[in-house]
Amino acid sequence: xxLSIKFIGATGMVTGSSYLVTTAQSKFLVDCGLxxxxxxxxxxxxxxxxxxxxxxxxxxxxxxxxxxxxxIPKLVRNGFRGKxxxxxxxxxxxxxxxxxxxxxxxxxxxxxxxxxxxxxADVDQALSQFETHAxxxxxxxxxxxxxxxxxxxxxxxxxxxxxxxxxxxxxSGDLGNSPVPIMRDPTPIAEADYVICESTYGDRLHExxxxxxxxxxxxxxxxxxxxxxxxxxxxxxxxxxxxLYTLNLFRNTxxxxxxxxxxxxxxxxxxxKIYKKYTKLFDETFQxxxxxxxxxxxxxxxxxxxxxxxxxxxxxxxxxxxxxxGSGMADGGRVQHHLLHQLGRPENQVLFVGFCTPGTLGxxxxxxxxxxxxxDKSVSxxxxxxxxxxxxxxxxxxxxxxxxxxxxTNPTVILTHGEDLARQTLQGKVTRQLKRQVxxxxxxQIVKLN
Ligand SMILES: [Zn+2]
Numbered sequence: 001x002x003l004s005i006k007f008i009g010a011t012g013m014v015t016g017s018s019y020l021v022t023t024a025q026s027k028f029l030v031d032c033g034l035x036x037x038x039x040x041x042x043x044x045x046x047x048x049x050x051x052x053x054x055x056x057x058x059x060x061x062x063x064x065x066x067x068x069x070x071x072i073p074k075l076v077r078n079g080f081r082g083k084x085x086x087x088x089x090x091x092x093x094x095x096x097x098x099x100x101x102x103x104x105x106x107x108x109x110x111x112x113x114x115x116x117x118x119x120x121a122d123v124d125q126a127l128s129q130f131e132t133h134a135x136x137x138x139x140x141x142x143x144x145x146x147x148x149x150x151x152x153x154x155x156x157x158x159x160x161x162x163x164x165x166x167x168x169x170x171x172s173g174d175l176g177n178s179p180v181p182i183m184r185d186p187t188p189i190a191e192a193d194y195v196i197c198e199s200t201y202g203d204r205l206h207e208x209x210x211x212x213x214x215x216x217x218x219x220x221x222x223x224x225x226x227x228x229x230x231x232x233x234x235x236x237x238x239x240x241x242x243x244l245y246t247l248n249l250f251r252n253t254x255x256x257x258x259x260x261x262x263x264x265x266x267x268x269x270x271x272x273k274i275y276k277k278y279t280k281l282f283d284e285t286f287q288x289x290x291x292x293x294x295x296x297x298x299x300x301x302x303x304x305x306x307x308x309x310x311x312x313x314x315x316x317x318x319x320x321x322x323x324x325x326g327s328g329m330a331d332g333g334r335v336q337h338h339l340l341h342q343l344g345r346p347e348n349q350v351l352f353v354g355f356c357t358p359g360t361l362g363x364x365x366x367x368x369x370x371x372x373x374x375x376d377k378s379v380s381x382x383x384x385x386x387x388x389x390x391x392x393x394x395x396x397x398x399x400x401x402x403x404x405x406x407x408x409t410n411p412t413v414i415l416t417h418g419e420d421l422a423r424q425t426l427q428g429k430v431t432r433q434l435k436r437q438v439x440x441x442x443x444x445q446i447v448k449l450n
Contacts (some may be wrong), residue, residue: 003165006445006447008050008443009033013041014200015034016033016045018031018032019416021162021169027055028058030062030171032061038357045074053075054081057082060084061090063093063157063158072084072094073098073123074118077118086133087135087156089281090155100267106119135281152176153393159189168193172196174198178399181242181246181285182242196414201394201399202415202427203421203425211389216250223259223349226347227320229338229345230320230323230348230349233325233327233335235327235354236270236271239354239390247261248295251299251301259320262324263325264334265325315341329360330362331360343379344380352386352387413436413437
């Protein structure tokens with residue numbers, strides 16, 4: 001069979017990333033991600049794979065976000081025993097995130113759960129199948145040559161170059177935004193026959209996050225002045241580290257008063273440890289700061305709470321404190337416990353630092369709800385609720401076009417990982433500005449690469 005790609009997930013949507021590449025001799029996947037965002041998406045996770053997992057020769061994992069690697073343990077549970085290629089830091093982060101996901105699966109924490117997708121033993125089996133390769137180190141699998149390049153999205157995220165038969169394919173993975181704290185810019189690639197590119201923000205430009213620091217500083221100062229709590233719901237991966245890094249810089253430059261800052265999330269603590277191990281992969285500014293401060297995620301007044309008991313004692317703390325806890329949309333996790341205790345007091349604040357999808361507790365609070373239900377209790381909202389325009393971890397339209405313009409071999413561009421409007425808008429731009437052929441596949445479509 002001729003070389004082809006079947007577009008399984010993240011086609012016309014942004015979750016469930018998975019592309020099946022078929023060559024004359026082999027079959028492999030690029031990503032095997034979880035569908036996220038509502039019941040219809042969730043149901044897809046339980047459908048059988050549209051291929052036999054045992055037939056796959058290998059899987060490439062571009063990064064550790066669950067919408068890119070979250071179904072790998074299910075693949076293993078269904079008999080896949082080939083290699084899983086990733087960067088070393090992606091494997092470590094995937095270990096933390098998938099173990100956490102298995103725990104949630106095993107304890108049936110989601111009401112909508114139909115059956116257990118995978119358990120911890122599947123995650124352990126998957127981890128034993130990982131083979132890691134650093135950025136810019138070419139390796140061979142069968143007669144296919146592969147190389148990871150820094151995508152600048154989160155720690156370990158990779159653009160994947162694949163030389164197969166007489167073609168070169170480049171999968172963008174999720175492409176980073178520029179400039180953002182900590183991460184380097186996405187690596188420009190010059191050559192390809194086909195570029196499979198994400199398009200999450202293909203129809204939008206990011207607003208400059210100019211007031212971000214000011215808002216964060218003002219919220220911390222307010223908490224100090226009013227001897228009150230500032231609760232920041234944040235995702236364990238990337239957003240929590242971004243916050244700690246920013247708070248550390250505030251502390252080093254004496255911009256914030258003395259105030260306890262607590263990271264109350266075992267997963268975020270684990271992920272931060274992994275970030276500290278791989279500081280060499282971070283950008284030039286990070287390297288400069290490292291010369292005068294050896295730990296850019298730790299500072300005087302900062303503490304972290306691992307156990308549930310430690311977490312509960314936070315509510316006995318009198319006086320001011322900043323509490324960072326998951327989840328970012330407040331639809332689960334320890335942050336709910338803090339909200340339950342703190343929302344009723346008008347001197348307290350809740351500051352959202354990321355997007356909250358409709359239906360989540362976070363969205364209800366941002367929209368001005370005066371009463372919310374948390375863990376079967378009705379709570380009145382008297383605390384001050386606000387949100388700030390955080391850095392996006394994804395390139396916007398300008399960033400995507402800039403990266404695509406770096407190819408000098410006039411490749412065919414295949415757009416994935418975007419809603420249809422985002423893909424069509426970017427298609428127009430790439431066709432007109434870069435004069436390249438663009439394919440916008442439908443979910444389930446097989447694209448032949450001639
Ligand atoms: Zn991602």
